[in-house]
Amino acid sequence: MNSITSDSLIPIEQHFRVSAGPGAGKTYWLVKHIKNVLHNSKRLEKTRKIACITYTNIAVETILVRLGTTADQVEVSTIHSFLYKHIVKPYASFLVDDYGLNMNKLNGHNEPVVYFKKVVQWIENHPHADKLKHPYSVNQLTKLEIKKSALTRWLFSLTYKFDQQNNLKVVCDRGEAYSFDVGNPTRMYLNKKCLDVLELDLIGYKKIYWQDGIIDHEDVLFFSYQLISKYPFILTVLQAKFPYFFVDEFQDTNPIQVSTLKMIGEKETIIGVIGDESQSIYGFQGAESKQFHSFVLPNIVDYEMADNRRSTNQIIDVLNKIRVNIRQNKFRNIEGAKPIIFVGERIASLRKAKEISNDEPVYSLSRDNITSNTLKKEIEGTGFDKKLIEELSVKDKSSSSNNYRSKVVIACLKATEFAREKRFNDSIKELESIFKDINDEQERKKVALKHICLLLKRYNDFKDSSMFDFYTIIKNEIRSDISRLVSGTAKIFYEGHSYQHLALCVKIAEDVSKHKTIHKAKGDEYPNVLVVLEDENCFQFLLNPNLDDNEEHRIYYVAVSRAKERLFINTPSLPEGDQSILESMFNIIKV
Numbered sequence: 001m002n003s004i005t006s007d008s009l010i011p012i013e014q015h016f017r018v019s020a021g022p023g024a025g026k027t028y029w030l031v032k033h034i035k036n037v038l039h040n041s042k043r044l045e046k047t048r049k050i051a052c053i054t055y056t057n058i059a060v061e062t063i064l065v066r067l068g069t070t071a072d073q074v075e076v077s078t079i080h081s082f083l084y085k086h087i088v089k090p091y092a093s094f095l096v097d098d099y100g101l102n103m104n105k106l107n108g109h110n111e112p113v114v115y116f117k118k119v120v121q122w123i124e125n126h127p128h129a130d131k132l133k134h135p136y137s138v139n140q141l142t143k144l145e146i147k148k149s150a151l152t153r154w155l156f157s158l159t160y161k162f163d164q165q166n167n168l169k170v171v172c173d174r175g176e177a178y179s180f181d182v183g184n185p186t187r188m189y190l191n192k193k194c195l196d197v198l199e200l201d202l203i204g205y206k207k208i209y210w211q212d213g214i215i216d217h218e219d220v221l222f223f224s225y226q227l228i229s230k231y232p233f234i235l236t237v238l239q240a241k242f243p244y245f246f247v248d249e250f251q252d253t254n255p256i257q258v259s260t261l262k263m264i265g266e267k268e269t270i271i272g273v274i275g276d277e278s279q280s281i282y283g284f285q286g287a288e289s290k291q292f293h294s295f296v297l298p299n300i301v302d303y304e305m306a307d308n309r310r311s312t313n314q315i316i317d318v319l320n321k322i323r324v325n326i327r328q329n330k331f332r333n334i335e336g337a338k339p340i341i342f343v344g345e346r347i348a349s350l351r352k353a354k355e356i357s358n359d360e361p362v363y364s365l366s367r368d369n370i371t372s373n374t375l376k377k378e379i380e381g382t383g384f385d386k387k388l389i390e391e392l393s394v395k396d397k398s399s400s401s402n403n404y405r406s407k408v409v410i411a412c413l414k415a416t417e418f419a420r421e422k423r424f425n426d427s428i429k430e431l432e433s434i435f436k437d438i439n440d441e442q443e444r445k446k447v448a449l450k451h452i453c454l455l456l457k458r459y460n461d462f463k464d465s466s467m468f469d470f471y472t473i474i475k476n477e478i479r480s481d482i483s484r485l486v487s488g489t490a491k492i493f494y495e496g497h498s499y500q501h502l503a504l505c506v507k508i509a510e511d512v513s514k515h516k517t518i519h520k521a522k523g524d525e526y527p528n529v530l531v532v533l534e535d536e537n538c539f540q541f542l543l544n545p546n547l548d549d550n551e552e553h554r555i556y557y558v559a560v561s562r563a564k565e566r567l568f569i570n571t572p573s574l575p576e577g578d579q580s581i582l583e584s585m586f587n588i589i590k591v
């Protein structure tokens with residue numbers, strides 16, 4: 001194992017694995033490494049690029065912004081977008097015979113869906129439909145609500161897994177084949193016999209979608225794997241195009257991606273994986289935390305980083321207490337505030353946290369969506385006026401253009417304000433939304449980035465002016481195709497409101513986005529963090545941590561490690577005994 005820091009340069013022509021704890025600077029280092037390769041590689045010509053794969057679209061944008069103008073010869077994307085663009089789309093014709101894919105209707109890949117019409121079509125034409133017997137007959141399965149909802153839930157869990165012979169198979173989770181009868185809280189499962197029969201033709205079910213050109217993210221992985229296994233020349237083309245292939249957050253990739261990557265790394269392409277197995281939190285999507293360390297390629301070199309460059313000493317003490325296999329160095333060496341546990345109600349804790357943070361923003365991280373949405377609602381309900389933006393879209397309604405003008409103006413407004421807060425990811429996303437006419441994802445990002453720079457450059461010209469002046473700059477310099485603002489209520493609105501007036505609404509509305517799930521916060525960092533626990537049992541991640549075997553513990557570990565300056569934890573209750581154990585590290589405050 002070789003020790004490096006996030007400033008180190010390493011040899012560029014060897015496979016590598018970089019592992020390090022949270023805040024070590026892995027992503028920072030990756031950007032630096034990419035730049036190093038760009039400068040020094042002898043294998044990058046005009047048409048050859050570095051592939052950089054990250055887990056989320058937000059991470060893609062973070063890296064693109066950090067790469068800045070050197071991004072041209074780097075293709076930064078999620079694994080699904082990458083494989084779709086370079087394997088599925090160009091070679092879709094090879095999927096027609098085996099999988100019935102309608103390549104003429106193929107138009108990108110989406111979240112998984114279950115259309116019940118298609119479920120009916122599948123069951124009615126199932127090759128073993130005659131074996132479906134009462135109370136699971138074709139009619140009963142397709143007409144009775146309770147059966148329909150169990151089927152939908154079950155089919156929603158559809159995914160692909162390797163069998164013993166290393167063949168990819170379509171599978172569904174039988175644990176999900178349930179629904180509830182009216183007024184009865186007991187789960188009603190579809191019986192084994194029925195599932196045995198249906199499972200005989202899951203591929204037939206998928207084909208009904210494929211023949212309409214509908215494919216989801218999992219299908220992209222499946223098709224890519226099948227294509228490169230059956231047609232090795234595709235792999236050769238990919239290896240020629242991408243002499244370097246780097247994957248950030250590798251601990252959360254699933255086994256199909258790992259196998260695909262191994263094939264790519266067999267020759268010519270240098271593979272680099274970066275990650276932290278203690279931050280593996282996507283087990284439900286098939287990721288296995290151990291796969292990061294068991295990933296091998298010939299002569300792969302291992303590196304690790306021991307620093308934590310993100311957090312204060314007190315927060316790093318908490319992280320080191322949870323994790324026993326490494327001890328992070330306190331690189332910043334900043335003595336910060338002692339972390340606080342608030343025992344009691346969530347909103348009160350959030351208010352208190354803000355007060356203690358001198359009214360700086362506090363980001364709340366919750367285990368599930370419901371908690372984070374409740375927090376959003378509570379915040380929304382506190383009398384902020386966010387209505388002006390809505391009013392703009394109502395007043396500037398021209399039915400012929402489907403609100404195009406106001407959409408463009410609002411997107412530019414938000415993009416400007418986000419960029420000013422250095423939230424470049426959100427900013428790019430906003431501006432990208434008005435360049436949907438550019439099909440190429442990378443190109444669209446680049447154009448968005450270019451116009452964000454322009455808006456920031458012109459900021460002083462419009463910041464104290466009316467919305468009309470802002471609109472004029474947009475029409476002249478960003479989207480000349482928006483219609484002219486000649487007269488009527490729209491023009492009166494634009495002339496009667498200042499840019500600052502509307503910008504304030506963006507800032508207020510965005511307060512709501514400071515409340516997110518832990519999974520969404522992965523890879524990100526915030527000055528002040530409030531981790532919201534469902535109940536006192538969740539404290540096990542601190543009292544009896546087991547990052548190796550317990551994904552829940554890893555999830556909370558990821559949550560607390562997002563904090564740079566102040567860490568708060570909220571729990572509805574806390575037994576006396578636990579309080580005395582936690583007191584050495586936390587101030588405990590009842591709210």
Ligand SMILES: Nc1ncnc2c1ncn2[C@@H]1O[C@H](COP(=O)(O)OP(=O)(O)OP(=O)(O)O)[C@@H](O)[C@H]1O
Pocket residue numbers: 006007020021022023024025026027028029276279309310522523524525561
């Ligand atoms: N060499 C460096 N110089 C300046 N800042 C750095 C350096 N290395 C890391 N940082 C900063 O430290 C923080 C943590 O870095 P980064 O997000 O890359 O860590 P990470 O290892 O990817 O974290 P995680 O796994 O928790 O997501 C960031 O704010 C980053 O900008």
